[in-house]
Amino acid sequence: MGNAFRNKDGKYIDYTQILRFTFDGKIYQGYKGDTLASALLANGVHLLGRSFKYHRPRGIVAAGADEPNALVTVQRDHARTTPNVKATQVELYEGLIAESQNRWPNLRFDVGALNTLISNFIPAGFYYKTFMWPRQAWGKFYEPFIRGVAGLGVAPTEADPDRYSQRFAHCDVLVVGAGRAGLAAAMEAAEKGLRVLICDEQNMFGGSLLSNADVQSTESLLQTMEKLHQYSKVTCLKRTIAFGYFPHNMIGLCERLTEHLPNPAKGDVRERLWQVRARHVILATGALERPLVFPGNDRPGVMLAGAARTYLNRYGVLPGKNIACVVGHDNGYLAALELQQAGATIAVIADVRTKPVGRYIEQARQAGLPIRSGMTVTGTGGYRRVRNISVAPIVNGNIDASDTIRCDTVLMTGGYTPSVHLFSQSRGKLEWKSEQNAYIPSQSTENLSSVGSAAGLAGNDRGVIGALPMTNKSTAFVDWQNDVTVKDIDLATREGFHSIEHIKRYTTSGMATDQGKTSNINTLGIVSNILQKPVPEIGLTTFRMPYTPVSFGIFAGFARGDLFDPVRTTPMHSWAIEQNAVFEDVSLWKRARYFPRNSESMNEAVARECLAVRASCGLFDASTLGKIEVVGPDAAEFLNRMYINAWSKLTVGKCRYGVLCREDGFVMDDGVVGRLATDRFHLTTTTGGAARVLAMMEDYLQTEWQDLQVWLTSTTEQWAVIAVQGPRARDIIAPLISGIDISAHAFPHMSIGEGTIHGITMRLMRVSFTGELGYEINVPADHGRAIWEAIYEAGQAHGITPYGTEAMHVLRAEKGYVIIGQETDGTATPDDVGLSWAIGKAKPDYVGKRALIRQAMQAPTRKQLVGLLTLDDQVVLEEGAQICATAANTPPMQLIGHVTSSYYSATLGRSIALAMVAGGRTCYGKTLYVLMPSAAIPVTLTAPVFYDEKGEQVNG
Amino acid sequence: MLLIKCPYCGERSELEFSYGGQAHIVRPLIPSDITDEALTEYLYHRDNIKGVQAERWRHLHGCGRFFNAVRDTTTDHFQATYKIGEAQPASGAKSDG
Numbered sequence A: 001m002g003n004a005f006r007n008k009d010g011k012y013i014d015y016t017q018i019l020r021f022t023f024d025g026k027i028y029q030g031y032k033g034d035t036l037a038s039a040l041l042a043n044g045v046h047l048l049g050r051s052f053k054y055h056r057p058r059g060i061v062a063a064g065a066d067e068p069n070a071l072v073t074v075q076r077d078h079a080r081t082t083p084n085v086k087a088t089q090v091e092l093y094e095g096l097i098a099e100s101q102n103r104w105p106n107l108r109f110d111v112g113a114l115n116t117l118i119s120n121f122i123p124a125g126f127y128y129k130t131f132m133w134p135r136q137a138w139g140k141f142y143e144p145f146i147r148g149v150a151g152l153g154v155a156p157t158e159a160d161p162d163r164y165s166q167r168f169a170h171c172d173v174l175v176v177g178a179g180r181a182g183l184a185a186a187m188e189a190a191e192k193g194l195r196v197l198i199c200d201e202q203n204m205f206g207g208s209l210l211s212n213a214d215v216q217s218t219e220s221l222l223q224t225m226e227k228l229h230q231y232s233k234v235t236c237l238k239r240t241i242a243f244g245y246f247p248h249n250m251i252g253l254c255e256r257l258t259e260h261l262p263n264p265a266k267g268d269v270r271e272r273l274w275q276v277r278a279r280h281v282i283l284a285t286g287a288l289e290r291p292l293v294f295p296g297n298d299r300p301g302v303m304l305a306g307a308a309r310t311y312l313n314r315y316g317v318l319p320g321k322n323i324a325c326v327v328g329h330d331n332g333y334l335a336a337l338e339l340q341q342a343g344a345t346i347a348v349i350a351d352v353r354t355k356p357v358g359r360y361i362e363q364a365r366q367a368g369l370p371i372r373s374g375m376t377v378t379g380t381g382g383y384r385r386v387r388n389i390s391v392a393p394i395v396n397g398n399i400d401a402s403d404t405i406r407c408d409t410v411l412m413t414g415g416y417t418p419s420v421h422l423f424s425q426s427r428g429k430l431e432w433k434s435e436q437n438a439y440i441p442s443q444s445t446e447n448l449s450s451v452g453s454a455a456g457l458a459g460n461d462r463g464v465i466g467a468l469p470m471t472n473k474s475t476a477f478v479d480w481q482n483d484v485t486v487k488d489i490d491l492a493t494r495e496g497f498h499s500i501e502h503i504k505r506y507t508t509s510g511m512a513t514d515q516g517k518t519s520n521i522n523t524l525g526i527v528s529n530i531l532q533k534p535v536p537e538i539g540l541t542t543f544r545m546p547y548t549p550v551s552f553g554i555f556a557g558f559a560r561g562d563l564f565d566p567v568r569t570t571p572m573h574s575w576a577i578e579q580n581a582v583f584e585d586v587s588l589w590k591r592a593r594y595f596p597r598n599s600e601s602m603n604e605a606v607a608r609e610c611l612a613v614r615a616s617c618g619l620f621d622a623s624t625l626g627k628i629e630v631v632g633p634d635a636a637e638f639l640n641r642m643y644i645n646a647w648s649k650l651t652v653g654k655c656r657y658g659v660l661c662r663e664d665g666f667v668m669d670d671g672v673v674g675r676l677a678t679d680r681f682h683l684t685t686t687t688g689g690a691a692r693v694l695a696m697m698e699d700y701l702q703t704e705w706q707d708l709q710v711w712l713t714s715t716t717e718q719w720a721v722i723a724v725q726g727p728r729a730r731d732i733i734a735p736l737i738s739g740i741d742i743s744a745h746a747f748p749h750m751s752i753g754e755g756t757i758h759g760i761t762m763r764l765m766r767v768s769f770t771g772e773l774g775y776e777i778n779v780p781a782d783h784g785r786a787i788w789e790a791i792y793e794a795g796q797a798h799g800i801t802p803y804g805t806e807a808m809h810v811l812r813a814e815k816g817y818v819i820i821g822q823e824t825d826g827t828a829t830p831d832d833v834g835l836s837w838a839i840g841k842a843k844p845d846y847v848g849k850r851a852l853i854r855q856a857m858q859a860p861t862r863k864q865l866v867g868l869l870t871l872d873d874q875v876v877l878e879e880g881a882q883i884c885a886t887a888a889n890t891p892p893m894q895l896i897g898h899v900t901s902s903y904y905s906a907t908l909g910r911s912i913a914l915a916m917v918a919g920g921r922t923c924y925g926k927t928l929y930v931l932m933p934s935a936a937i938p939v940t941l942t943a944p945v946f947y948d949e950k951g952e953q954v955n956g
Numbered sequence B: 001m002l003l004i005k006c007p008y009c010g011e012r013s014e015l016e017f018s019y020g021g022q023a024h025i026v027r028p029l030i031p032s033d034i035t036d037e038a039l040t041e042y043l044y045h046r047d048n049i050k051g052v053q054a055e056r057w058r059h060l061h062g063c064g065r066f067f068n069a070v071r072d073t074t075t076d077h078f079q080a081t082y083k084i085g086e087a088q089p090a091s092g093a094k095s096d097g
Helices: A036-042 A111-117 A126-130 A137-149 A180-191 A207-211 A215-228 A305-313 A331-341 A359-366 A421-425 A486-494 A500-507 A520-531 A573-578 A602-615 A635-642 A690-704 A729-736 A781-798 A805-814 B036-043
Strands: A014-023 A026-032 A071-075 A081-086 A096-099 A163-176 A196-199 A234-237 A240-246 A250-256 A269-283 A287-289 A302-304 A322-327 A345-351 A371-373 A375-381 A388-395 A403-406 A409-413 A416-418 A430-433 A438-441 A448-450 A477-479 A582-586 A589-594 A618-621 A626-631 A655-661 A667-677 A680-685 A711-714 A719-725 A751-757 A760-766 A774-780 A863-870 A882-884 A895-905 A910-918 A927-931 A936-942 B003-006 B010-013 B018-022 B052-058 B066-072 B077-083
Touching: A014 A036, A026 A036, A036 A305, A163 A180, A180 A196, A180 A207, A180 A215, A180 A269, A196 A240, A207 A215, A207 A305, A240 A421, A287 A305, A302 A305, A305 A322, A305 A331, A305 A409, A322 A331, A322 A388, A331 A345, A331 A359, A331 A409, A345 A375, A345 A388, A345 A403, A359 A371, A416 A438, A477 A486, A477 A520, A486 A500, A486 A520, A500 A520, A573 A781, A589 A602, A589 A805, A602 A618, A602 A805, A602 A895, A618 A781, A626 A635, A626 A690, A635 A680, A635 A690, A667 A690, A667 A751, A667 A760, A680 A690, A690 A711, A690 B052, A690 B066, A719 A729, A719 A781, A729 A774, A729 A781, A760 A781, A774 A781, A805 A895, A805 A910, A863 A895, A863 A927, A895 A927, B003 B077
Parallel strands: A014 A096, A163 A196, A163 A269, A196 A234, A269 A448, A302 A409, A322 A345, A322 A409, A345 A371
Antiparallel strands: A014 A026, A071 A081, A071 A096, A240 A250, A250 A269, A287 A416, A375 A388, A388 A403, A430 A438, A582 A589, A618 A719, A626 A680, A626 A711, A655 A667, A667 A680, A719 A774, A751 A760, A760 A774, A863 A910, A863 A936, A882 A895, A882 A927, A895 A910, A927 A936, B003 B010, B018 B052, B052 B066, B066 B077
């Protein structure tokens, strides 16, 4: 079948460029300028899909973004498959491949259509009512079944290979919609010399002008475009949908760049997100045509009258040859006149109004069209295509005997509904105008104006809303896409759903991908009629973004793969890679987790690394630690107020372990603070807490303690930190260091000093997170790798061994050193984790002091840090496992704690664990049970120190 | 996305700012002296106004300064932004939504 329904008068069709495409495997021809919908109609194809719930045959209803039925899958390859696109918005290109949806085995014969036979048994709320009982059946039967039948279209199976970009833009005036009103507004702003951005969702500007038959429309459009292009400050964006209106005149636009091309070049940007900040927004979004609600209004071949005009005038396509029109608005007569002019037969114009008068009606009379007024529709015939329509007069409010009239197309129109989606998204107030049968923009909160039919409808032709008089309500569709009928709405109101918000959710009317563009107002009309309440009293559901579906890709933009998040690496990262380190993510950092040798497993490598630290020396990259330089005459006083510790007596050249609480008394972070001068401190934080700590300190400094003269500088990235830990540490670094006497008596544990190492400036701290003699060497980041290598070289004779975060965790757990965020969870006080010794008790105040003296914060039953030793010393507990006082493993059980850290300790030759247990410190020696998937595992409670309890090694 | 006027830098996109909760909650001079009830009020109780409220913002990815703002939560419109330590400016008509 070749373009049997095409004439040569399509204004925006390039008849010289023939395009071949396939739909459900069959090859068709169209022309440049066609949409998939217009090309299929030109070939006489009306059946495009099956409906969601009943699998009824469905065709094309509209010509644009409001299309509820004609959803197809457009496929380029396995990764570039887009389901649920509206055939009315797919621009035809050579070789386009489209498939229908929601049918099996094929579109013409679909097994799912059996649902139609049982449609009486699938009313509104069917799933809520049916799949309630028995409860056990939910997971086994109901959920798999519902998942099987739910959903429309099939998502692509491979990752999206396309590129998406994002950009910001600023303008004086943003015009949304390039129809008659939008173009006029843009022109006016351009003439004033303003920066203008105008966008339209279609592939060309013009809006409804593109659908008009008259020559003037075309000419004025051409002239306007020519003039507009002369202004350098005007940006025109076609194929660009304004999908969201955000506060302070921020509008989200989605520009489609390659969707219409037969072979987009590799690397081309497919879609671009524009985030536009406009001084003023002009909404020229036009109006959407309203369908009529009558029995059988969903058959393929039933179409909006305005859509038929678009197909005829813009694309040169007749939707049919023998056309019946059901009209509630004068525009239906215009469609009938134009189609008759183009050679179609008008079988009937059934006007649902009693005494229609108007210009087009007069013209239709003069043209001899068969007009019948005061009518309703009692049904339509045909299966895969409408074949007849039954119309009946309303006499004294009753439906009289009906006539059945043969036809191949039914056009319907109920009038127009202003597109107020974006206005409503902007939190503007809408006002119901009964003389227009429409909600129109009223008070706005943003700097915007609505123009053209988006602002309200001209003239006095209000059309009709709601349903036509009918008896058979089960095939009168209100929402085509979600298969909602008048009967469903009827039922919902009878079951007590009277608010439109409830009716929407119960019947799902307006909840499909078209978001009720065609159905919302008719639903309101039907409910208003049933409840005998004026429309404004029914309420109005919220318009939400996006106006039409947009790809997730535009929101991701370039932030995928390696660019998903910034990756932070330390100055020694490249060395660790060369040594085959295995890395782990710690916040944004890549940290070396362990350094496997040969074919070592992680456990083997970690055991070797731990033993090396205890026996000779380990080398560890601690550069990720947060570092803050605290400077100023009041620096010590500031630290006094922030930390739980006392700082005034910390002498220059000394360090102290510091604990930071929030104002509510719970531990927030920890680290080491070293005093370099009376007014200068070097402070470290946890790796993940660096930004948080700095923000908190700035907050207090800027808002509460403006009296203090203190300056904070983040130095995390400035220093590379090399930890040298183990009994041989001093022997290894001593030959490299000058300017500091690092002998045991001159530079004891918790010292800080400045000197040089291998000729490079250095801040040296004698600190230990392993329990061994240890140093943390801070050098400028640029020298990090060189100094690291120098130490590694110098340590070869001593068996120096690089170790990773995993060994670091084991070593510190052997000593019972806590990790903030592992032992603590935001509800632990310093005392809970055994740190009450750090509190400067004589201080009048510090952050969290007041909260810590509340009764509950001192309750003896709080969870406290303890050690756990399994009776079977080779069993390693699971971190996070719950702890119980008894072995009985049957719920309900009282859980008294949980495991926070658990490792196999090579040093001790057994497993160890740290845990938080209620009142745990009073229960050392007691046996408790850790609940693991295999069994309840008996453990002995101990103090949370497993190695060198007297702490002698650290002072070596 | 909000457009926020930093009192030090001028109008910038919300992307540059972090939100800091309700404004004008003053830390007691000597917290140890206050009652449990006053502590609870200070730590946990916050207004949640549908309408005009004063709140803290920080120009985190800009000058780094904290400041206060008066915003109508029903429209997101800022009535004023002002420096820490300054009194809350008298606001326009209170919106009750």
